[in-house]
Each structure stands twice: as C-alpha cells, then as structure tokens.
Amino acid sequence: MSHNPIFPVPSQALTRTRMNSSQYAESYAQSIANPEEFWAAQARELLSWRAPFQNTLDWNFHTATIKWFEGGKLNVSENCIDRHLELRGDKVALIWEGNEPGDTKSLTYRELHRAVCETTTLLRSLGVKKGDRVAIYLPMILEAAVCMLACTRIGAIHTVVFAGFSAEALRDRINDCSCSILITANEGLRGPKTVPLKTTADQAVSECPTVRHVLVVKRTETPCPMQDDRDVWYHESLNSIAGSDNSAAEPMDSEDPLFILYTSGSTGKPKGVLHTTAGYLLYATHTFRYVFDLQEDDVHFCTADIGWITGHSYVLYGPLANGATSLMFESIPTYPDAGRYWDVVERHKATIVYTAPTAIRALAKEGDHFVTRYSRSSVRLLGTVGEPINPDAWLWYHSVVGEGRCPIVDTWWQTETGGVMISPLPGATPTKPGSATRPLVGVQPMIVDEQGQELFGNDVTGRLCIRFPWPGMMRSVYGDHERFRQTYFSTFPGLYFTGDGCRRDEDGYYWITGRVDDVLNVAGHRLGTAEVESAIVRSGAVAEAAVVGVPHDVKGQGIAAFCVLHAEVLPDAGTKMKILATVREVISPIATPDHVWFVAGLPKTRSGKIMRRILRKIGEGEYGAVGDVSTLADPSVVADIVSLVQAARLSKD
Numbered sequence: 001m002s003h004n005p006i007f008p009v010p011s012q013a014l015t016r017t018r019m020n021s022s023q024y025a026e027s028y029a030q031s032i033a034n035p036e037e038f039w040a041a042q043a044r045e046l047l048s049w050r051a052p053f054q055n056t057l058d059w060n061f062h063t064a065t066i067k068w069f070e071g072g073k074l075n076v077s078e079n080c081i082d083r084h085l086e087l088r089g090d091k092v093a094l095i096w097e098g099n100e101p102g103d104t105k106s107l108t109y110r111e112l113h114r115a116v117c118e119t120t121t122l123l124r125s126l127g128v129k130k131g132d133r134v135a136i137y138l139p140m141i142l143e144a145a146v147c148m149l150a151c152t153r154i155g156a157i158h159t160v161v162f163a164g165f166s167a168e169a170l171r172d173r174i175n176d177c178s179c180s181i182l183i184t185a186n187e188g189l190r191g192p193k194t195v196p197l198k199t200t201a202d203q204a205v206s207e208c209p210t211v212r213h214v215l216v217v218k219r220t221e222t223p224c225p226m227q228d229d230r231d232v233w234y235h236e237s238l239n240s241i242a243g244s245d246n247s248a249a250e251p252m253d254s255e256d257p258l259f260i261l262y263t264s265g266s267t268g269k270p271k272g273v274l275h276t277t278a279g280y281l282l283y284a285t286h287t288f289r290y291v292f293d294l295q296e297d298d299v300h301f302c303t304a305d306i307g308w309i310t311g312h313s314y315v316l317y318g319p320l321a322n323g324a325t326s327l328m329f330e331s332i333p334t335y336p337d338a339g340r341y342w343d344v345v346e347r348h349k350a351t352i353v354y355t356a357p358t359a360i361r362a363l364a365k366e367g368d369h370f371v372t373r374y375s376r377s378s379v380r381l382l383g384t385v386g387e388p389i390n391p392d393a394w395l396w397y398h399s400v401v402g403e404g405r406c407p408i409v410d411t412w413w414q415t416e417t418g419g420v421m422i423s424p425l426p427g428a429t430p431t432k433p434g435s436a437t438r439p440l441v442g443v444q445p446m447i448v449d450e451q452g453q454e455l456f457g458n459d460v461t462g463r464l465c466i467r468f469p470w471p472g473m474m475r476s477v478y479g480d481h482e483r484f485r486q487t488y489f490s491t492f493p494g495l496y497f498t499g500d501g502c503r504r505d506e507d508g509y510y511w512i513t514g515r516v517d518d519v520l521n522v523a524g525h526r527l528g529t530a531e532v533e534s535a536i537v538r539s540g541a542v543a544e545a546a547v548v549g550v551p552h553d554v555k556g557q558g559i560a561a562f563c564v565l566h567a568e569v570l571p572d573a574g575t576k577m578k579i580l581a582t583v584r585e586v587i588s589p590i591a592t593p594d595h596v597w598f599v600a601g602l603p604k605t606r607s608g609k610i611m612r613r614i615l616r617k618i619g620e621g622e623y624g625a626v627g628d629v630s631t632l633a634d635p636s637v638v639a640d641i642v643s644l645v646q647a648a649r650l651s652k653d
C-alpha cells in the first residue's frame, strides 16, 4: 500500500487525450521490445524529410557512439515553419509578452517564415555558412527565436548563452566553440532593471579572436557603443538587404550538429553539450506532443528562458515542429507583482503552464490572492521541470493555480537528454505529488547501486541510469569526445549515468532525489561546485574554498561557501562582499553564495581530498551527523567549523 496520496487522471483530461493508460502500456511495451522500429516509425510520421534515412540506429555506450537516422536529410527550420504554411499559415506561432504588462506582439507562421528568411539572408551576407558557430546572447525577444531558426536554416550551429551570464562566462563559451558571430541586443529589460548586454558583450568579445561581427538588436532606445567594421545593427542590415533573398534551407544530414548548449558538470569548466539535427528534433517534437497532450487550439506558456534547454525544446523547437502556438515571456514572475504569470495566462488564454518549482514556491509565499484575481479557466494542464518539487508546492500549484481540475506533469530530464524522459502523461498517469512517475514511451531507465549492480523490482533506491539510447540524447561534448565518454559512460560501463539519485516506489513510480555528484541545483539552475570554488578563489582573498548545497525554502538549494582566507586577509564584511562580487562577475548573479563562512581549515583526508560529505551535513544543520572523522588529516577542524557555523547562523549570517 502506498502512503502517498494519488491523484487520478481527471475526466476532462481523458476525453480527448492522445494517449490513455492502456495505449501507454501498449506503446511502451512495443517501444521496448523493438525500439528501432518504434523510433523509425515516429521519425517518418512526425518529421518531414528531404531524403529518407537508411540506418535507424548505430550505438555503443562503451565508446559513446550514438547515431540515429543516418542517410536521412532534413532541415529544422523547414520542419518548424515551412511545412505548416499550407494549413497553418495564419495560425499564431509565437506570442510575445514583453517586460511591461500588455506590451505584446505575435507572429503567425507566415510572418515567422518571412522573418526567418530575411534573417537567414542577413546572416549569410555576414558570411555565416553551414557548420559555423553563432553565439546568441539575447533577452527573451522574438528576434532570439528568429535568429535561432535562421541558424538552423543555414545549418550553422547556435550556442545560446543565457543573458544573465557575465562577460567572462560569455567569453569562455564563445572561445570554446570559436564562434564567428555574436548576436546580442543593446540592452535587456528584466522587471525594474535594465541589463547592459552590449557593454558586457563588448568586454567578452575583446578577448574573442574568432568573432568577426557582433549583430546588435535594438531592444530599447538607449544608445550603446558600436565598433566600426565589427558591429552591425540588426534592423539596419535587414533594411540594407531588403529585396535580396538568399534564404534557401540547407538540407542537413541527420547527425549534423544542431546546437551547443553549455552546462555545468561536477568538474572543470562548463561543457558544451552537443545536440544533432534529426534525433533532437524528433525527440523534442514527440515529447512535446505526448507530455502536454497537444491539442490544435493550445496556447503553450513555458516560462523558461531560451538560454536553457527547456527554452530550446519547449518554447521553440517542440511547439513549432508541432505547429503549435508558443508564448515567449520577457519579464520575471514578480514584475510588477507576484500575479504576473496569471495575468499573462488570463490575457493570452494560455492552456498549458510549464514552470519551475522554485517559481511556484516563490509565488506561493506571496499569497493566493495574486493568483485568484485572474481567471485561469483557459488552463487545462500544468507542468514543472528542473528540480524535485516538494509536495507542498505541488499541492498549491494543483489546488490554487489549477483549481484542482488540471493534471500536473512533473517532468524529469536534463540538458543532455534533449527532452523529457520521465513524466506523467495527462490522460494516462495517476499522479503522486513529488514523483515524476513513469518513463515515457521509448525510455529505458534503470536503478543501480554504487557498484553498478541493477536493483530489480520495486521499492529500491540507487542511481538513475538509462540503458538504451533515445533520439534526443546528446552526442558529444563539443571538442572533447573523451570527456563525454568519461562523464556519462565510465561510472557504470555500458550505461548512461544521469548523475541523479532515484527511488522506484512500491508502484513502480520514480522519485528523483537529486544529484549524487558535485552539481548544485540552485533555483533550477545547474552549477558545478568546482566552478563556484574557482570563482571564489579568484577574489584574491581566499586561499582555498569548498562549496556545498544547503536546503533553501525558495531556491530548493542555496550555496554555502567554506573559505580559508589568505594569512593577511581579515574575515570581515568587506572581504565577504568582495567574494560575492567576484562570483557574480566571473559566473553570474545566479551563482552568488547564500552563506560565506570563514574557516581555519577544511576537512581533508590524509591524501588531501576535501570531505564534502561532512561539509554538506554541517550545511544542512545536522551537526551531530557528520559521521566518522577519524580518517581526517586533522579531525579538530570539524568541531571548529561546527561552532563557527552555529554562531554565524545564530547571528543570521
């Protein structure tokens, strides 16, 4: 017997579903018995091909080789736009809600086609060709979507960098994949703040030898410095190419790279996750259709920024490949107040809302009236992504936002997986608050113990792996295939290791328990402890730092930094400010530590390895649970750290 409440599939979700529970059971069984046949049929049904593929799958998880649909040719922008023109030319493809409430625009499929063709011509006039890398550092504006699609039309590889990242972070990403063009805006707007994107981009590009041009979208009237020869205004160059057309879509091979998206790992610098053309597009298309039980009249409101994988797959590619209407939101959930999402929902009649648990927790704290003063009658489905959702937040989302009538899809996936892997289906899966429930059709999860032995049956806890390829999986780390193999396929040879801990309950439902490696999940953003530590050391004040995640009631996880200062540095507020400012500058404000604790030494083994397990327990406030410290080089540091942290917490530091 399960002690978790179970929410049955609501009858309204059953009436016109694409997949009910028996259809799911049947397709799942088929997809596992014969995965290649299953995905080949999906690929033929859901995508439009210039040339058919010959070889459905070629794979080897020991060498980290994955190839889907070889021999096939297709173009992503044709699949997302051109093929809909005949039947859906006048249907709205993208709705844009700007920073100020009610500042909105939209593009029909025909208008989007025109815009993408013009931008394709423009990029080609700047010398962009198939295989080139193009960096995109833009706010959530329609031009961002148009530029991404124009890259895919040319077969250029885009790398979108979240507009909240610092100049250094942008520089490193541009240099890692040698981009020839950077597309940015003069300025961004985020709630009450302006973001000086062009100034940051200038700083970055001054150290990027491969960048030939910076294309600048004029988002506001604020002037910005322009460098002759290098910088071009987007609107001016569109005018100058008016009348010319060089927008033919390039037929791409299935395994040609589509985009690179940088994400944090447990070691070293962020890695460039490489996705390829056919497999990624198929997976985004397929998962969008079934997870959100797509209906022709849907208005899909995914709150993610296009700087993250969720924005790629479920603001842009998944919805457009399906001919759906997708909403792009430029602002933040609390501007001008905590009712903004629901204001957007009411005005645009959104039918699906897809957001992160951190946003739900933040909004729930502000009170129900911010929700209830707007109508949510258009909404039929709610979704979450990015981190485990605590049952309280789930229940609030369900009862207050969804009026108890909308199913919730808690979708587990990763930048690396390209699309959703484990999630309820609205018309098929009874839900339990906090559980991502069951694998999607075609997905073969597996739980193993620390030695890699499979844990069979139900009611088991271990590490989550995937045993068979799926089309949307990443193909490599850009420029470093060995790192790809090492990171995902060497811990448990023969399996893809997700880095997540997981429990399968007595009903076979999956519960993601969080990362088991040194990756933090702060407000749904992935950060590597090593990355934050090296930023802290860059402040010049710190000799050595160790960072761990600590529970945080809104962000899910906060960051605690244990810092050993250089001899002459004072452990005062000024030093703390300096450390925080450095982290913001080196990475981004999203990586700012919540706690900075100045300690005399870090707990290390005799071989010099930092015992993070101990620091994690201290960070969690479980001072008595630090476990065996006898193997430490200097066990006394632990008691010192505990008393220091206790004192700091009492003084609310």
Ligand code: WTA
Pocket: 263, 309, 310, 384, 385, 386, 387, 388, 389, 410, 411, 412, 413, 414, 415, 416, 436, 498, 499, 500, 512, 514, 515, 521, 524, 525, 526
């Ligand atoms: C976590 C975001 C629990 C997980 C699409 C994963 C989740 C990491 C969920 C990937 C969920 C994502 N429940 N945990 N529904 N969704 N995660 O690459 O730890 O930004 O490994 O991709 O977020 O984060 P990423």
